[in-house]
Amino acid sequence: MAGMRAIVELQIWDFVAMTMDQIVNQAAKIRYMLGGRPTVPLVIRGPQGGGIRLAAQHSQSLEAWFAHVPGLVVMAPSTPYDAKGLLAAAIRDDKPRHLPRAQDALPDQGRGAGRRLASSPSARPTSSAWAPT
Numbered sequence: 785m786a787g788m789r790a791i792v793e794l795q796i797w798d799f800v801a802m803t804m805d806q807i808v809n810q811a812a813k814i815r816y817m818l819g820g821r822p823t824v825p826l827v828i829r830g831p832q833g834g835g836i837r838l839a840a841q842h843s844q845s846l847e848a849w850f851a852h853v854p855g856l857v858v859m860a861p862s863t864p865y866d867a868k869g870l871l872a873a874a875i876r877d878d879k880p881r882h883l884p885r886a887q888d889a890l891p892d893q894g895r896g897a898g899r900r901l902a903s904s905p906s907a908r909p910t911s912s913a914w915a916p917t
Contacts, residue, residue: 794830812855823878832884
């Protein structure tokens with residue numbers, strides 16, 4: 785909103801619940817509340833999913849929460865190449881975007897990045913049908 789493009793990296797995605805008001809009620813909806821004038825170029829990244837023995841509090845896939853929020857776009861890459869392209873597209877866009885990454889993507893240094901997301905039906909962004917353009 786102030787001319788900059790924010791990229792937020794949450795180190796443990798399960799703590800996103802503490803930011804739900806700011807993401808869901810503020811960033812995603814401010815364009816609707818102010819007649820479509822302001823833009824919120826925001827990218828929220830973070831590791832999601834389980835399977836790497838981090839206990840119940842750090843092994844959830846919470847991106848479905850955000851897929852149902854008008855004004856917030858969830859992007860699901862299935863390969864490291866997709867992740868790179870979607871990150872570049874998310875940074876250029878004026879809408880808030882959530883870009884999850886597999887928790888095991890970093891230790892593999894790209895070789896297995898995104899394999900937990902490979903089962904997602906699409907790597908295309910999803911958003912509400914009535915989102916302002």
